Amino acid sequence: MTTYRIGQIVPSSNTTMETEIPAMLRAREAILPDRFTLHSSRMRMKKVTKEELAAMDADSDRCALELSDAKVDVLGYACLVAIMSMGKGYHLTSQDRLHRVTVDNGAPAPVITSAGALVDGLHEMGAKKIALICPYMKPLAQLVIDYIEDQGIEVEDSIALEIPDNIEVGRRDPAAPAEIAAGLKTANVDVIVASACVQMPSLASLPLIEAKYGLPSVSAAACTTHFMLKSLGLDPTAPNAGAILS
Missing domain, CATH: 3.40.50.12500 (Rossmann fold)
Structure with missing residues (x-):
């Protein structure tokens, strides 16, 4: 050991x-x-x-x-x-x-x-198109989308929750992304990113999303x-x- x-x-x-x-x-x-x-x-x-x-x-x-x-x-x-x-x-x-x-x-x-782990992980999984959830204000969310797409992965759809206070982001229910994902367009995506933010809890959502939507789910964490x-x-x-x- x-x-x-x-x-x-x-x-x-x-x-x-x-x-x-x-x-x-x-x-x-x-x-x-x-x-x-x-x-x-x-x-x-x-x-x-x-x-x-x-x-x-x-x-x-x-x-x-x-x-x-x-x-x-x-x-x-x-x-x-x-x-x-x-x-x-x-x-x-x-x-x-x-x-x-x-x-x-x-x-x-x-x-x-x-x-780097998020984009490298998506590449390792062979993801070409993704849908993601993030807590950021829309200008920062767009920076994240642009960064991921610059790495050769298309962001087909996204939801930005627009929460500027980082403490409030960390207080969110870790099962919430599984419900929020219902608002994503996922027909053409390979992977759902339950949280493109290491402060927004999502660990509990990962198996829930995979069971509910039949797609692989990952988070930055x-x-x-x-x-x-x-x-x-x-x-x-x-x-x-x-x-x-x-």
Whole structure:
């Protein structure tokens, strides 16, 4: 039995990544021998605006440095829209820069951004057209759509809930996306993204959506977990966490 240290770079107002990722890993521990400890460093952000997101992202280097002091085995950058609002393809820049921080601190660790994990997960699943749910105001939601489409995946339909307060996003019912999905046009899509935001809870919705709509369902959090496990050389499996971890 091996214990792995999971590091998370988390917006200061985020409450969901430290809930859903541990839940997925604990469910995995029930069926596989690997064990995990979780460790976070926070960067300030209260309102989901482009200005606050940019200021927050500038603080991510400090978080990577702090987590590398703990010799974590992998780092997850837990804010999708912060990365996507910085320009198309920015997840690659962020991952490389933060990895260099860990290398320079003598504790090299792979870095998984939730933005990169979502698009890479959709590619891994062979998705060409998707429908997604997100909590963002419409201008930020459009940035997310444009970013995903720049990665070669068409967003056939979307629902933006327009919730600017990040704390309120984290208080939403994790089963709500399964009901909201009824408003999506899904006739031509390959995958439903139950939450294109790591702060909007959706873990409980993933199996519900798959059962109700007969389509694979993923979330940014589930995709992040998938690629953190792969980066550790582990089977990317967790029960009841949607198609990407099935």
